[in-house]
Amino acid sequence: MKKIIKVDYLSRVEGEGGIVIEIKDGRIVRLHLNIFEAPRFFEAFLKGRPYSDVIDFVARICGICPVAYQMSAVHAIERIFSIEAEKPIKDLRRLLYCGEWIESHALHIYFLQGPDFYGLESAWASKEYIDMTKKGLNFKKIGNQIVSTIGGRSIHPVSVKVGGFFKMPKKKELTSMKNALQKAYEESLMGIKWSARLQFNDNSWDTEYVSLSHTDEYPMNYGHVISSKGMHVSMDKFLDNIQEYQVEYSTALHSGIKRHSTVSPYMVGPVSRLNLNHSRLPAEIKYIIKEIGISLPITNTQMGIIARSIELSYALHEAIKLINEYEETEKPFIDFAPRAGDAVWITEAPRGMLIHRYEFDDSGYVNSCSIIPPTSQNLGHIERDIYFFVQNNIDRPADFIKKECEKIIRSYDPCISCSVHCLIL
Amino acid sequence: MKSPRLGIFKFTSCDGCQLTVLNMEDEFIDLIEIFDIAYFREASDKTLKGDFDISLVEGSISTEWQTKELLDIREKTRFLITIGACATSGGLQALRNWASLSRYKKHVYPSPEIIDSLSTSTPISDHVHVDYELWGCPINKYALSETLISFIIGKKPGIPIYSLCMDCKNKGIPCLLVSMAEPCLGPITKTGCGVLCPSLGRPCYGCFGPKDGANIESLLMRFIEIGLSQKQCAMLLDKMNTYSYRKARIGRGS
Numbered sequence: 001m002k003k004i005i006k007v008d009y010l011s012r013v014e015g016e017g018g019i020v021i022e023i024k025d026g027r028i029v030r031l032h033l034n035i036f037e038a039p040r041f042f043e044a045f046l047k048g049r050p051y052s053d054v055i056d057f058v059a060r061i062c063g064i065c066p067v068a069y070q071m072s073a074v075h076a077i078e079r080i081f082s083i084e085a086e087k088p089i090k091d092l093r094r095l096l097y098c099g100e101w102i103e104s105h106a107l108h109i110y111f112l113q114g115p116d117f118y119g120l121e122s123a124w125a126s127k128e129y130i131d132m133t134k135k136g137l138n139f140k141k142i143g144n145q146i147v148s149t150i151g152g153r154s155i156h157p158v159s160v161k162v163g164g165f166f167k168m169p170k171k172k173e174l175t176s177m178k179n180a181l182q183k184a185y186e187e188s189l190m191g192i193k194w195s196a197r198l199q200f201n202d203n204s205w206d207t208e209y210v211s212l213s214h215t216d217e218y219p220m221n222y223g224h225v226i227s228s229k230g231m232h233v234s235m236d237k238f239l240d241n242i243q244e245y246q247v248e249y250s251t252a253l254h255s256g257i258k259r260h261s262t263v264s265p266y267m268v269g270p271v272s273r274l275n276l277n278h279s280r281l282p283a284e285i286k287y288i289i290k291e292i293g294i295s296l297p298i299t300n301t302q303m304g305i306i307a308r309s310i311e312l313s314y315a316l317h318e319a320i321k322l323i324n325e326y327e328e329t330e331k332p333f334i335d336f337a338p339r340a341g342d343a344v345w346i347t348e349a350p351r352g353m354l355i356h357r358y359e360f361d362d363s364g365y366v367n368s369c370s371i372i373p374p375t376s377q378n379l380g381h382i383e384r385d386i387y388f389f390v391q392n393n394i395d396r397p398a399d400f401i402k403k404e405c406e407k408i409i410r411s412y413d414p415c416i417s418c419s420v421h422c423l424i425l
Numbered sequence: 426m427k428s429p430r431l432g433i434f435k436f437t438s439c440d441g442c443q444l445t446v447l448n449m450e451d452e453f454i455d456l457i458e459i460f461d462i463a464y465f466r467e468a469s470d471k472t473l474k475g476d477f478d479i480s481l482v483e484g485s486i487s488t489e490w491q492t493k494e495l496l497d498i499r500e501k502t503r504f505l506i507t508i509g510a511c512a513t514s515g516g517l518q519a520l521r522n523w524a525s526l527s528r529y530k531k532h533v534y535p536s537p538e539i540i541d542s543l544s545t546s547t548p549i550s551d552h553v554h555v556d557y558e559l560w561g562c563p564i565n566k567y568a569l570s571e572t573l574i575s576f577i578i579g580k581k582p583g584i585p586i587y588s589l590c591m592d593c594k595n596k597g598i599p600c601l602l603v604s605m606a607e608p609c610l611g612p613i614t615k616t617g618c619g620v621l622c623p624s625l626g627r628p629c630y631g632c633f634g635p636k637d638g639a640n641i642e643s644l645l646m647r648f649i650e651i652g653l654s655q656k657q658c659a660m661l662l663d664k665m666n667t668y669s670y671r672k673a674r675i676g677r678g679s
Binding site: 009011012013014015016037038039040041042044045049050053056057060061062063064066107111112121122123124125130133134137140141144152153154155156158159161165166167417 | 435436437438439440441442443444445447448450451453454457462465466467468469470471487488491516517518520521524528529542546562563618619621622624625626627630632660664665
């Protein structure tokens, strides 16, 4: 008997995609996460552009996480030019990133995934959920405020430049946000509790969690790549460790980790980051996690919302700390001279590791580049997750499978607008 | 009274302008009280049904199926408003209009033959009648709420169309072009961003597109005088609003 399960156009995800699952005689014969987001060819039109355009251009890949694109790009460029920003600049970039984590996580928790747990079609579909919507908007607002205070506006901010910033904000502009941040932080701790009480399907399987890791901090802009299966490599070496491969149930190429003669999918994003870096969370958040009874590492890949809620608290906590320590510097950037070279840099976008590689000529014009967004890396993992779920529920009605598969996809907070940037390794 | 039905649609874009709807924050709660948000795929499961009083359209047209879908949306819509540089001006991806698509495809994808894409990325107004255009990469959220309210009460949105320089002067920012010899696009660019870049000491890079009647050639001549090459001048215009700046140049007979 043949059964086809099809979602033409996924909702509550960023970008455009669908899914097709074909079941024949109790077996999955085809499973395909179909990306129909139109390609935009960034890697092609960046070629021949000066380094200074790169930061503005790559931001336009994604309106949800433009800061992530700017961060991976600016660090890669600075590496090529052999410069390293000074501490106040590093700290301000981290604060900017906190702002983006806050707004992006709030969007996903309260607007995109939250409604799933209440059987709602949107965050405004029921009067009972409206308080949650308002909470989400409040978090989003404070995240957006951080980004726009530092970057001029919350979407496609304009202040980041190679070597530093065009201008750094006044201390009092930042401290004026502290009360709101403190309130939001306290509210967010309740949010962790709420997320831990949600009902999840069990989707635990032996997979590999991958994220950046840094000795002194929860990872954002710096560190090396580690995994739950013992990988420990520098950012540029990580590219040597991954490979595209094909699976029998899908027409899409997947990205996986090479080990001996096998290639297997891996997961990036909040669950991976939390699993591999929770020891670097502040004591009070660790205490809350323990008190609520969340056991780490998270082994159910569907529990992204818990990891995201914890990271939302963390980003708020970290933002307060960075604002307290902030000092204006005399000059907001360091000088440099463009030069030829190539570099890889990875930062932790809200959705996971965002890999950029650039090669410049000696005037600092792009010769070639590749951009590997987190969702591209997760696609194979999402399909594998769905594969296991469907295999375990193969006799359930098609409608049930369809709804649950949509939820699985959504739990990754996929950014399909980003993921059309195909990887060539 | 029945709430006006609002649809939010996306073509080729980064999602940033429709995100601006959610970024209206406190006003978003008013929005959902005033409007029936009848279609908003990024944030709601509601499927495409019925007609729309207002459709906000994000993104440019860059594939065959989008041209068909756009016609369908136009047919169902009373007022169609484009939001952002992609929908209003083709976006950054319109840079393909001046290049070879097959080279672009090969550059990005290992199997270029499976990529469905037109050789151009064009604004919505090249395909259907547009009732109002909101410029910006991204749009400004206050301009968005002003526009939505205006269409409901039947007035013209009060959005200025003069050049960025006017607002820059009002803010008392020293002119980057005159005093620092920086290549600022302010004189030929619509205002709307809140003078973000010049406030940071950075020249305008044209997020809001060419102002009507902009004298582009004259500004470029000044850029040449301060040491830019023709190629550098062209690249300054070839960004998110490349299609509109190039059109504005031709429009003045250059």
